[in-house]
Amino acid sequence: MLSIKNLKASIEGRQILTGLNLDVKAGEIHAIMGPNGSGKSTLASVLAGRTEYEITEGEVLYNGKNLLELSPEERAREGIFLAFQYPIEIPGVSNATFLKTALNEIRKAKGLTPLDSKDFLVLMKEKMKLVEIEKSLTSRSVNEGFSGGEKKRNEIFQMAILEPTLAILDETDSGLDIDALRIVAKGVNALRSKDRSFVVITHYQRLLDYIVPDFVHVLYNGRIVKSGTKELALELEDKGYDWIKEEAEVQN
């Protein structure tokens, strides 16, 4: 589904990704961990198509297409979803309006007819249960005045509605209490399917207790220096990142 080869990206002349390789197959969950500043969020931004980043080398194939040639909205319509680390507020635009607009754009790209308000409402009600979102949250302006937990749950709610093929969760667990974490994980798990893949970026092993990954990768200095299964996450929790850093230095 997703194949990243030797990806190098920089921002304002600063090299962040330094030759990253990653293969994600349909139905897999990949966790990306790593110390601060290792390039985790940059990877998420580059995959979603933020224009501030300059791709200096490498390629990204998504379902056989050259992802880097697509605009951010084209990527979204192709099924890429990014759950933002810091969801953006849009005052005066209700969550429901925003989501209906988004969903219908994606449906249009797929050659489907747009959902009318009634059908959309039905869909929204169904998905609201999934992430235990209250009705009032859908009529409020997008993320405006939401608590940190509400914002993150809202991202997962949007994901549930838009049903992406590849979902990238950028530190969705940061700032969540244990209950909110459980709700978010429940939502993600409910969306797991053999056709849908997840890239879960996180600092903490904790989230992976709830969302069990197929693979865990450690990102350091802009590339993946170690990969393993969920046991690797436990080991990191136990030992920290220093041994990884040392290993990486030795390899260089």
Added chain:
Amino acid sequence: MTDDQKIIEEAVLSDYKWGFVSDIESDNAPIGLDENTVRFISAKKNEPEWMLEWRLKAFRNWQKMTEPTWAHVQYPKINFQNIIYYSAPKQKAQLNSLDELDPELKATFDKLGISLDEQKRLANVAVDVVFDSVSVKTTFRETLSRLGIIFCSFSEAVKEHPDLVKQYMGSVVPYTDNFYAALNSAVFSDGSFCYIPKGVRCPMELSTYFRMNSAGTGQFERTLIIADEGAYVSYLEGCTAPMRDEHQLHAAVVEIVSHKDAQVKYSTVQNWYPGDKEGKGGVYNFVTKRGICLGDNSKISWTQVETGSAITWKYPSVILKGDNSIGEFYSVAVTNNYQQADTGTKMIHLGKNTRSTIVSKGISGGKSNNSYRGLVRINKKAEHARNYSQCDSLLLGDKCGAHTFPYLEVNNKSAKVEHEATTSKVGEDQIFYCNQRGISTEDAVNLIVNGYCKEVFNQLPMEFAVEAQKLLAISLEGSVG
């Protein structure tokens, strides 16, 4: 410049969609302005002597006045001798049914989206259409007259309700008020007149549609709305003008009188031709709109959505004379390309416990300049007056300007006055967030701007709110590469 900025810039460059000229024979006054022009107009309209006298007084007064220059707008000096002051579509004097309407004229109205027939009846809107200078047809007259409501053209009111016209005309905006009000008083051609009798709640929205058509004409309409004790009316005003290279002048006067316990809600969607992308052509819109809350517990509410005109100079105001009276001003002003808007309001608190609310949303794109200018004056005797003002400016791109000129004069210590102002840019983060959900940049800008204006759109009658949203989308529309 980043890509997003470029896209925003393109998104705000759009073409005017109402730029067609109707080929209708018109009956024009000779070009230029002197006493004879005033007499010509008055004679054309078969006006009584008192009306002509009033016009002439206004004209003589105007001759002594100079153009105001304090507004934050720039334009070449207007040659007032180079304007046609009266232009009427030629046709039979009186129409009894819509079938008699000039088919060309009817087609124009259809293009504008105003059907004068059943559709509108179903929509429950009574329409008076002012085409260039003459009021063409008022629908729904009979239904309204059963309730004692008078809704007709200003010319008719002069003939059929002279007492009301004499009593109220110039009582809120005297011809000495300002340069353009004086000019209007001298040469006004037509407009709408509306009187709601005591205790009557007008069952439908009353609407006027203004359109300029002939080349080189000015449009000087005059509207007078009177709500007698306990009456209520919601009044809508829409405007369009065809595309022309030369500038067209529009100098209207609107007066509202709200008696004890009466309420008037006045909504405008202004869409005069704004000029092309290089700033050529477009309407100069110099308008004086003012209402007076004459009686206790009365209310006047202005809502305006301004997307057109090369220059807008307009300050719908309320004089709060009655105790406990309420004045409101909700405004969205969009400027694009080389458009200039200097608009806002004046709230003059005279009575006790008077309250006013001002919500102004300015949106500037292209190389335009958008200014809010507002005055809140609390007079000595206005005990416990309250005002809340909120002025927000939104910038699209980095070549436009937003300016705020709030004036406050508080002469009573019990007054409570609050003023909030913000200036923001459509954030690249917001646009990217929308993009990431599959929404194009153009649609994202629309969505964000509409959200930004929501507070004001909520004040508009439903049908108008939808129109305003569409208008906004068109104003911001462009070719996203």
